[in-house]
Amino acid sequence: xxxxxxxxxxxxxxxxxxxxxxxxxxxxxxxxxxxxxxxxxxxxxxxxxxxxxxxxxxxxxxxxxxxxxxxxxxxxxxxxxxxxxxxxxxxxxxxxxxxxxxxxxxxxxxxxxxxxxxxxxxxxxxxxxxxxxx
Ligand SMILES: [Zn+2]
Ligand SMILES: [Zn+2]
Numbered sequence: 001x002x003x004x005x006x007x008x009x010x011x012x013x014x015x016x017x018x019x020x021x022x023x024x025x026x027x028x029x030x031x032x033x034x035x036x037x038x039x040x041x042x043x044x045x046x047x048x049x050x051x052x053x054x055x056x057x058x059x060x061x062x063x064x065x066x067x068x069x070x071x072x073x074x075x076x077x078x079x080x081x082x083x084x085x086x087x088x089x090x091x092x093x094x095x096x097x098x099x100x101x102x103x104x105x106x107x108x109x110x111x112x113x114x115x116x117x118x119x120x121x122x123x124x125x126x127x128x129x130x131x132x133x134x
Pocket of ligand 1: 004005006007008009018019020021022023055
């Protein structure tokens, strides 16, 4: 699916224009559907000046906020892991305590790391390579 940043709706995969507002996705298309960069004034292939209007970029703030949240998540998780290892050594080896509750906590931490690794690194969804037949 392709996401339109103007009307915030989805169009079918491979769509050249938004189904709802008619904007193109991150490129400007001439009437013959040649693809041009979003700041092009004239079609590079046929010289047409009738280029489509692309939907606006997603705001920089969005990327900033998401990368900040990710950095926060990673540092918190790293801190928790270090604290966990220290506590594990203390409880299991020094105090000869029960290892099972510690293992459960370790398992949960592992799941959090797994969630991070499988975190979808989006951001390049708008520039899928599609060939246009002439
Ligand atoms: Zn739209
Ligand atoms: Zn053209």
